[in-house]
Amino acid sequence: xAMTEHPATDGSIITAAVLVIGNExxxxxxxxxxxxxxxxxxxxxxxxxxxxxxVPDVEQEIVDAVDQCRARYDYVFTxxxxxxxxxxxxxxxxxxxxxxxxxxxxxxxxRLEAHYEPGTLNEARLRMAHTPEGATLIDNPVSIAPxxxxxxxxxxxxxPSIMQAMFEGLKHRLAGGAPVLSRxxxxxxxxxxxxxxxxxxxxxYPGLEIGSYxxxxxxxxxxxxxxxxxxxxxxAAAADELRALIRSLDAEPLETEPA
Amino acid sequence: xAMTEHPATDGSIITAAVLVIGNExxxxxxxxxxxxxxxxxxxxxxxxxxxxxxVPDVEQEIVDAVDQCRARYDYVFTxxxxxxxxxxxxxxxxxxxxxxxxxxxxxxxxRLEAHYEPGTLNEARLRMAHTPEGATLIDNPVSIAPxxxxxxxxxxxxxPSIMQAMFEGLKHRLAGGAPVLSRxxxxxxxxxxxxxxxxxxxxxYPGLEIGSYxxxxxxxxxxxxxxxxxxxxxxAAAADELRALIRSLDAEPLETEPA
Numbered sequence: 001x002a003m004t005e006h007p008a009t010d011g012s013i014i015t016a017a018v019l020v021i022g023n024e025x026x027x028x029x030x031x032x033x034x035x036x037x038x039x040x041x042x043x044x045x046x047x048x049x050x051x052x053x054x055v056p057d058v059e060q061e062i063v064d065a066v067d068q069c070r071a072r073y074d075y076v077f078t079x080x081x082x083x084x085x086x087x088x089x090x091x092x093x094x095x096x097x098x099x100x101x102x103x104x105x106x107x108x109x110x111r112l113e114a115h116y117e118p119g120t121l122n123e124a125r126l127r128m129a130h131t132p133e134g135a136t137l138i139d140n141p142v143s144i145a146p147x148x149x150x151x152x153x154x155x156x157x158x159x160p161s162i163m164q165a166m167f168e169g170l171k172h173r174l175a176g177g178a179p180v181l182s183r184x185x186x187x188x189x190x191x192x193x194x195x196x197x198x199x200x201x202x203x204x205y206p207g208l209e210i211g212s213y214x215x216x217x218x219x220x221x222x223x224x225x226x227x228x229x230x231x232x233x234x235x236a237a238a239a240d241e242l243r244a245l246i247r248s249l250d251a252e253p254l255e256t257e258p259a
Numbered sequence: 260x261a262m263t264e265h266p267a268t269d270g271s272i273i274t275a276a277v278l279v280i281g282n283e284x285x286x287x288x289x290x291x292x293x294x295x296x297x298x299x300x301x302x303x304x305x306x307x308x309x310x311x312x313x314v315p316d317v318e319q320e321i322v323d324a325v326d327q328c329r330a331r332y333d334y335v336f337t338x339x340x341x342x343x344x345x346x347x348x349x350x351x352x353x354x355x356x357x358x359x360x361x362x363x364x365x366x367x368x369x370r371l372e373a374h375y376e377p378g379t380l381n382e383a384r385l386r387m388a389h390t391p392e393g394a395t396l397i398d399n400p401v402s403i404a405p406x407x408x409x410x411x412x413x414x415x416x417x418x419p420s421i422m423q424a425m426f427e428g429l430k431h432r433l434a435g436g437a438p439v440l441s442r443x444x445x446x447x448x449x450x451x452x453x454x455x456x457x458x459x460x461x462x463x464y465p466g467l468e469i470g471s472y473x474x475x476x477x478x479x480x481x482x483x484x485x486x487x488x489x490x491x492x493x494x495a496a497a498a499d500e501l502r503a504l505i506r507s508l509d510a511e512p513l514e515t516e517p518a
Contacts, residue, residue, distance in 0.1 A: 023470055026308045027439070028298035029485060030472070035313070039287035049285045051320070054294070054311040057470075061310070084451040085471035086458035124454030159473060180286070192343040195383030199345035211283055211316075212344035214418060226288060 014177035016042055017069040018052040021062060021080040021090055022158055025054050033160050034079040041167060046176030047075065057081060062093035070097070070153050075174065077167075080158030082147060084124040091148070094155055095132035105131045108146050115144040139169045149173075178230040183239045186254040187246045188222040190214070197245040198225065205238045207231070217258045224257045273436035275301055276328040277311040280321060280339040280349050281417055284313050292419050293338040300426060305435030306334065316340060321352035329356070329412050334433065336426075339417030341406060343383040350407070353414055354391035364390045367405050374403040398428045408432075437489040442498045445513040446505045447481040449473070456504040457484065464497045466490070476517045483516045 018038050024030040035052050042049050050073060055061045062081075069076045081090030095102040108129035112121055128145035131137070138147035138154065142162045147155050154170060156163045187194070191214045202210045208229040215222050227238050243253040277297050283289040294311050301308045309332060314320045321340075328335045340349030354361040367388035371380055387404035390396070397406035397413065401421045406414045413429060415422045446453070450473045461469045467488040474481050486497050502512040 023468060023487075024472060024485070026298055026311065027441075027487065028295060028300075028302050028308075029441075029470075031295045036287060036290045039285055041287075043287050049287075050315060052285065052313040056309060083471070083473065084454040086454070086461050087470055120451075122451065122455065124458075125451040127454075128451075182286075182288075192379075192381065192384040195343040195345070195386075196381065199383075202345050209282060211281075211288075211346055212342070213283060213289070214342065226283070228282075228286065 012177055014047045014075070014175055015050045015073040016047050016075040016077065017050060017073045019062070019065050019069065019076065019078045020052065020054045021057065021078055022054075023057050023087070025080075026056055034156075034158070034163050037160065037164060038077055038079075038167065041171065043180055045171060045174060046179040047174060048177070048180065057087045057089060059089055059093045059096065062090060063097045066094055066097040066153060070151060074152060076153045077156060078153065079156050079163050082128065082145070082155060082157055084127050084145075088127065090155055091127075091130050091132070094150060094153060098132055098150055098153075100132040100134065100150070102130050103133045105129055105135065105137065105148070107137055108148075111137075111144055111146060138166050141165050141169070180228050180230060181232055181235055182226055182228045183235050184224055184226050184256060185239055185242050185246070186215075186222060186224045186257045187249075187251045188218075188220050188254075188258075189246065189249055189251045190221040191223045193249055194223060194225075194245065197249070198242075201238065201241055201245065204241075205229075205234065207234065208238055210238075215257055222258065271436055273306045273334070273434055274309045274332045275306050275334040275336065276309060276332045278321070278324050278328065278335065278337045279311065279313045280316065280337055281313075282316050282346070284339075285315055293415075293417070293422050296419065296423060297336055297338075297426065300430065302439055304430060304433060305438040306433060307436070307439065316346045316348060318348055318352045318355065321349060322356045325353055325356040325412060329410060333411060335412045337412065337414050338422050341387065341404070341414060341416055343386050343404075347386065349414055350386075350389050350391070353409060353412060357391055357409055357412075359391040359393065359409070361389050362392045364388055364394065364396065364407075366396055367407075370396075370403055370405060397425050400424050400428070439487050439489060440491055440494055441485055441487045442494050443483055443485050443515060444498055444501050444505070445474075445481060445483045445516045446508075446510045447477075447479050447513075447517075448505065448508055448510045449480040450482045452508055453482060453484075453504065456508070457501075460497065460500055460504065463500075464488075464493065466493065467497055469497075474516055481517065 025032045131148040132150045135148040135150040156166045211226040213224045246253040284291045314324045390407040391409045394407040394409040415425045470485040472483045505512040
């Protein structure tokens, strides 16, 4: 897909990658919650998240990941590394990936000037007003310092509340494809008992993605089967066949995974 | 590092990557907990987690990720995709990445035969006894079906309790480098106030990794500063300088991030 300001209406598949930037995730200090948030949000608007990476605060690593992902996917979302300290190198790295100069963005400076007490907008805080040349700002209603979009890359904060507010404000800009619908059918059957019939079902419905997820509840093994696709009639037909398969194995199809 | 069966004792840096395999993480259905577990565990034994990726259940994607990571890092850990259903393609993909045939592993078959009731070890369950030729099994004390090691790649289950039991059983095989020690100093200072002095501190201690993480507690902005390195004397000296820096900004250094 070429970048567009209007939602795709042709049902084409729109893809994305998420890059979580930060040593603190890789060291185990911080548990990332941005990836699961973006995974849910993107899928809801019909954007398929195809890959995610956690990369350290190392310029060349960020440059390489941005470059590989922006070429492969319609959208790339980065989280983290846009604060005022020495380890915040995302903006500079993204500029380098695009071969663009990192410049002081006048609109970002104006927002920070309006926010900080006179005399406190120091050099470190002005780092947060730098973007690759030609970037569009992404609003930060929580703590002002903006994110930015350059090409198909969206650079977001790492603090979850700020990242979420930024995403809420920009998601109308994204072109979603046909929404992915999902149906779950569960049963108290171990995966190994249903695997053969399930494989045959997947072969009959190549346009669906059928996932199998084991669980252990109420002292028994069971399996949640998730059917995903864009056509609700096809999903309904496959779910009917799946329920019949479960009954043929002497189990009851359940509409949700038991608690 | 060449693969070794003995722990490194020369303090060299040992690196790793984690590959989380599964559409369910990318669709937002399941929240991954394996990456944070492995991040903490690897760091504790002195292995530096340098990269993590979430990849879909697509053979070529898994092959590419395994190939790139096994060449770059000392160890690669995969989670997910080793069950009995059609979407469990990790073993076949890893075999392909190594250019090895996928074979029925006699020891794995023996374990499954001993576990399943006679007549229930069907074709689907025998999928779980396939490994790349020459692989070493990884014990699964929870549900028997083993993981495996081939070269520097460790293939683990996706179900967290099983993955953790597998890792516990194999971690003695891993060569750890010098353990990474960390010191945290926090203060009720916004990042932008301490950034300049912190950058100078990082410049004076190039062998340490100094991370800055903002927080909002008790109605106030603050920053946690994490110093990481292998030499405790250097860490202590840098932490002393950091406390002095915080006091020079009219704040109190705190030993931990306030609750």
